[in-house]
Amino acid sequence: MFQPVNWFIGLRYSQSRSRTGFVSFITFFSIAGILLGVASLITVVSVMNGFENELKTRVLGLVPHITVATSPDDDSVRQSLLTLPEVARVTPLEETEALVQSASGMSGILVQGINPGLEQDSIIASHMIAGSLSDLSPGQYQLVIGQALARKLNANIGDNIRLILPSRTMFTPMGRVPLQRNFKVAGVFNLGSQVDDTVVYLHQADARKIMRKKGSENQLLRIYLHDAFDVTQLMPKLEAQWPTLEMTTWQQSQGTLFSAVKMEKNMMWLMLGLIVAVAAFNIVSALVMVVNDKQGEISILQTMGLNKAGIVQIFITQGMVNGAWGVMLGTGLGLLLTFTLNPMLSLFGINLFGAGYVSQTLPIVLAWSDVGVIVIGAFVMSFVATLYPAYRASQTLPAEVLRNE
Numbered sequence: 001m002f003q004p005v006n007w008f009i010g011l012r013y014s015q016s017r018s019r020t021g022f023v024s025f026i027t028f029f030s031i032a033g034i035l036l037g038v039a040s041l042i043t044v045v046s047v048m049n050g051f052e053n054e055l056k057t058r059v060l061g062l063v064p065h066i067t068v069a070t071s072p073d074d075d076s077v078r079q080s081l082l083t084l085p086e087v088a089r090v091t092p093l094e095e096t097e098a099l100v101q102s103a104s105g106m107s108g109i110l111v112q113g114i115n116p117g118l119e120q121d122s123i124i125a126s127h128m129i130a131g132s133l134s135d136l137s138p139g140q141y142q143l144v145i146g147q148a149l150a151r152k153l154n155a156n157i158g159d160n161i162r163l164i165l166p167s168r169t170m171f172t173p174m175g176r177v178p179l180q181r182n183f184k185v186a187g188v189f190n191l192g193s194q195v196d197d198t199v200v201y202l203h204q205a206d207a208r209k210i211m212r213k214k215g216s217e218n219q220l221l222r223i224y225l226h227d228a229f230d231v232t233q234l235m236p237k238l239e240a241q242w243p244t245l246e247m248t249t250w251q252q253s254q255g256t257l258f259s260a261v262k263m264e265k266n267m268m269w270l271m272l273g274l275i276v277a278v279a280a281f282n283i284v285s286a287l288v289m290v291v292n293d294k295q296g297e298i299s300i301l302q303t304m305g306l307n308k309a310g311i312v313q314i315f316i317t318q319g320m321v322n323g324a325w326g327v328m329l330g331t332g333l334g335l336l337l338t339f340t341l342n343p344m345l346s347l348f349g350i351n352l353f354g355a356g357y358v359s360q361t362l363p364i365v366l367a368w369s370d371v372g373v374i375v376i377g378a379f380v381m382s383f384v385a386t387l388y389p390a391y392r393a394s395q396t397l398p399a400e401v402l403r404n405e
Contacts, residue, residue, distance in 0.1 A: 009301075009314045027286040027322060033279025034326025034378060035333065041272045041374045042334025042366075043341065048265045049370070050363030055261060056228065058193055059254060061123035064093075064222030065231050066238070067248045072208075072219045077242065081223055084237075086230045091118040093220040094207040099164040100145075100200060104154035110199045111163070113207020124189050124201065130157050131187025138205035142186035146196030150188050159185050163200075168212055181210055273377065279326070280381035283319050287389030291315065298393055308394035315390035316383070323382025327375055334374075338366050 070077045072092065081090045094113030099106055116133040119125055125133050129147060136142050143163070145155065155161050160182045168179035183202070190196060202210075204219075225231060231249050238247060251258075291298070298311060342361045345351075 009317075026282060026289060030279060030282035030286050031322050031326040031329075033282055034276060034323060034382065035330040037272060037276035037279050038327055038330025038374055038378050039334035039337060041269070041276065042331065042371055043337045044268055044272060045265075045370050045374070046338045046364050046366045047341075047362055048268055049365040049367055052261055052265065053365050054363040055258070058123070058191065059257070060228040060250060062191070062195060063250050063254055065225045065228045065250050066223035066235070067093075068221045068223065068238075068242070069218045069246045070221050071216065073216065077245070078221055080241075081221070081238075084234070086225050086227070086234050088224045088226045089118065089121060090224070091115060091122075091222050092204055093222050094204055094211060094213070095220065096165060096167060096207075096211055098200075099166065100149070100153065101162040101164060102153040102155050102159070105152060107149060107152055107197070109149070111165075111202060111207060112199060113202045113204040113211075115204050123191070127189045127191050129188055129190050131185075133187065133201070135186040136201070136203040136206075138203050140203075141181060141183050141206055142203070143183045144187035144189060144201040145185060146199065147188055147190040148196035149198075149200070150185070152197065155185050157185055157188065161185060163210065165210060168210070179210060179212070276374075276378050277381055280323065280378065280385045283322055283382060283385040284388060286322070287315055287319050287386060288392065290318065291389050291393040294393075311394040312390040315393045316386045319386030319389065320379075320382060323379060323385070327378045327382070330378070331371065331375055335366075335371075338364060 068077065068081075078090045078092070081087050092115055094111075096111050098109055098111045100109050114133070114136075116136045119133050122133075124144075128144075131144065133144060136144065143161075145153075145161075150156070153161060162180055163183050164178050164180040166178045208219075225234065228250060231251060235247070235249060301311070301314075341364065345362070
């Protein structure tokens with residue numbers, strides 16, 4: 001049973017100065033090490049959470065969570081998919097590789113034919129900086145391009161640019177040449193990613209025409225879920241309901257990217273956790289020195305009737321008080337840094353991103369569950385670090401110590 005007197009003595013030991021300044025020096029640095037380790041973990045993990053969330057928003061907001069090949073004449077599959085509670089929206093897609101050319105240059109791109117009426121909630125629609133997806137009309141041969149591509153081609157709203165499809169050909173007096181057609185720029189978007197330079201959007205009807213697709217040829221359905229990570233549970237249901245349809249998931253196309261981010265985050269946890277562990281185990285050396293310094297006092301307490309368990313409790317209390325100071329101050333500093341990191345970077349004129357990046361601030365997401373894990377983990381490490389010195393103190397032999405005093 002933990003006695004108040006043992007707690008009181010341990011608390012007094014944590015506040016008293018050692019006879020040798022070196023012990024106080026080691027104690028201070030063990031507290032400072034835990035402080036910096038906890039603060040670093042909270043700040044860095046919050047930034048990593050922000051980047052992970054940004055990646056989910058940008059990549060999984062654009063990349064379809066599930067892709068299904070269906071007939072454009074049969075809308076029953078799309079309507080059935082929309083009835084599923086996990087599904088947010090389902091949009092048709094035509095896709096092919098092409099070249100785009102203007103008077104200023106040429107670039108390889110990915111052409112995506114969409115239904116503008118079904119894309120009003122898409123990430124592209126919310127990042128339009130000129131024009132609108134609704135400006136795309138069938139038969140008008142218009143397209144929407146990214147800001148980076150518009151700069152490369154020196155193209156503005158209303159300009160004509162040439163779309164060339166190497167995979168499709170047409171006969172001319174000069175022989176067979178790649179299919180090509182002029183398109184008018186109807187809109188410009190800016191996602192701040194590679195998509196701005198590599199993808200253009202047409203109306204689905206225009207895309208099928210230039211791709212020379214017949215009415216019966218399959219289109220793709222892009223399925224977006226409320227939570228992209230529900231795809232693992234949903235796929236067996238879809239495959240059971242439509243066993244003949246070919247389906248692919250974002251995990252097959254983008255899974256490697258997210259696995260790399262997760263591994264990077266785990267490695268960051270490990271490295272910064274080791275900093276906290278090293279700092280926590282500085283408590284071991286500090287407490288061992290305190291035990292050596294307090295041999296006489298320990299012996300007196302034992303002769304007054306304090307048992308070994310009481311001695312252990314005293315030094316566990318002292319070590320945990322030091323650990324608690326480091327954890328509490330580190331948590332406070334970590335939260336302060338997390339909430340003020342972007343203002344401080346702005347104050348000192350530090351820009352961590354290039355001019356082409358949409359957001360010029362660090363994406364930060366503070367997860368209180370992570371803070372809880374960090375705090376509890378630091379306390380556990382501090383507790384473990386006190387066990388050996390406390391046990392060593394309990395093995396003091398009063399007769400030998402007092403004989404030599």
